[in-house]
Amino acid sequence: MSEDSLNLTLSGELAAAVRSTAEAAGLSAQEWMQQVVRERLERGTEPSSKAPSYSAQGLGSPDAWEEVSDPRGLFTVPLPRGWHHQATVAQGPGGQVSTFTTTSPDGATTIHGNDPQEGLRMPGFGSLLRGEDKSAAGFGGAYLTKHYGKLPGFRVTGSAPLPELGQAVQQGLVARQIQPSFVDAAYVRAEFVRDSTPMTLAAVVSTVGLGMGWVPQVMHIVSSGDAAGFVPACLHINAAMKLTSQGEQAAHVERVQRQQQHEATMANIAANSAAMTAAHNQRMRNMSAQNAAFQQSLAERQQTFDAGVQSWRQQQAASDASHSSYMSGLREAPTYGAGGGGPDDHRNFLNMIKEQETVVDRSGWEHQVEAGPDKYYYNEYQERFIGLENHQDIHDVPGINPDDWYETPIQR
Structure with missing residues (x-):
């Protein structure tokens, strides 16, 4: 047959x-x-x-996974058997990050693991303006919106906590002797349309508070089916992903280099601070010396000024003494014709001819007045004279203020 x-x-x-x-x-x-x-x-x-079926169902079976490593052999990660994988170590702002992408054979589902650009967040004016949410659900929604928000039909459809992921992250940090200020974990669902095909998204997120800042970690799934169904697969991947001995050594070298760089930066800051302090102190000393020199110059100028004032006062005193002596001589009343014909005799002779008298005001100026009265009073504001007999008094003159008048001596 x-x-x-x-x-x-x-x-x-x-x-x-x-x-x-x-x-x-x-x-x-x-x-x-x-x-x-x-x-x-x-x-x-x-x-x-x-x-x-290449949905999430079936990935719980042990033979559904295979170990995948990056080309340098720095880490291993379990990924779905038969899927198309790409694993690499990427440089992020905070250091090297183990990343992977795996896509189902039918191309319907892709899992992206660990975004190297999502590093340590430090508080600052920029983060306050952005209003960043430290919660896992808040960050996951913002992350999906950032990368897919401009696509047609995009919307966030919900979120749920992942306590098992939070516990695993907490235990991993404690094992490394790191005490976080907080740990949060959740997954966020969203949807959009690609080439008329409805697509779903799921972001598996943990956020950790470290010192003054916080760190997010995110995996996300893009699928034409139910992306949220692959969340357990992401938890398995996250739990089993690990560095090789070579990766541990590379990570140690990187930590040492970062520490050395940090120490060099701090030393440079300290040196700059010391130089700035020394320059400041020198400026203070220079300012102090300049101030002392200015004060000395000011004192010398003051001494010179005081000496000038004293000299002027002495000159004024000498001038006043000379003037007083002169005025005393003028106020003396020599008899006409006495002394053998001096300058007073000549003046008296002219006054006799003109029928005038010569009187002297308080400032020493001579004035010619009409002869006849026995005494003369002068008002220097009005520049007027009043002549009176010996028996008359200035207070008896009507229509005047006697205090504005004073008697002027007659020069003879």
Whole structure:
């Protein structure tokens, strides 16, 4: 009897899934199909007519995972068997970060692990303006909005806490002797439309308070199915992801380099501070010396000024003495014709001819007045004279203020 032959043709997603699974098992697609059918027949069960599913279901099985490493062998991470993986160590603002991307064979679902750009947040004016939310749910919503918010139909659809993730993060930090100020964990769901296809998003997020700042860590799933169904897979990946011995050594070297850089920065700051302090002290000394020199110059100028004032006062005193002596001489009343014909004799002779008298005011100025009265009073504000007889008094003159008048001596 001739052997019957059976030809089976597969296409589309099913064919891609068979090829991918067969390659992972080291078999050709035909050999793998024959093996699966034979095992099913031997167990006496009919093969399921349902095509392999690449949703989150089934990833709980131990044989659903495979260990993946970056090209440098710095870390390992369990990722779904048969998916397309890319693992690498990327440089972020806070140091090197282990990242990965894995996509299902049908291209329907992609998991992105650890965004290297999401590093340590420090408090500052900019963060206050942005109003950053430190909670895992708040950060996750902001993260998805930042990366997908401009796509058609985008909206955040909900969130839920992940206490198991928070506990795992807390235990990992304690094992490294790090005491965080807070730990929060949650996942956030969202949706959008890509090329008329409804898409779902899920961000698995933890936030940790460290010292004066805080650090977020995020994985997220993009799927044409239910992205939230892959959250348990992300928790498994997060728990099993680890550095190799080579990665631990590289991380240690990086920490040492960062510490050295920090110490060098602090030393540079200290040196700059010391130089600034020394320059400030020198400026203070220079200002003090300049102030002392100014005070000395001011004192010398004051001494010179005082000496000038004293000299002026002495000159004034000498002038006043000379003037007083002169005025005393004027106030003397020599008799006309006495003394052998001096200058007073000449003046008296002229006054006799003009029928005038010469009187002297308080300032020493001579004035010519009409002769006749026995005495003369002068008002220097009005520049007027009043002549009176000896028996008359200035207070008896009507219409005047006697206090405005004083008697002027007659020069003879």
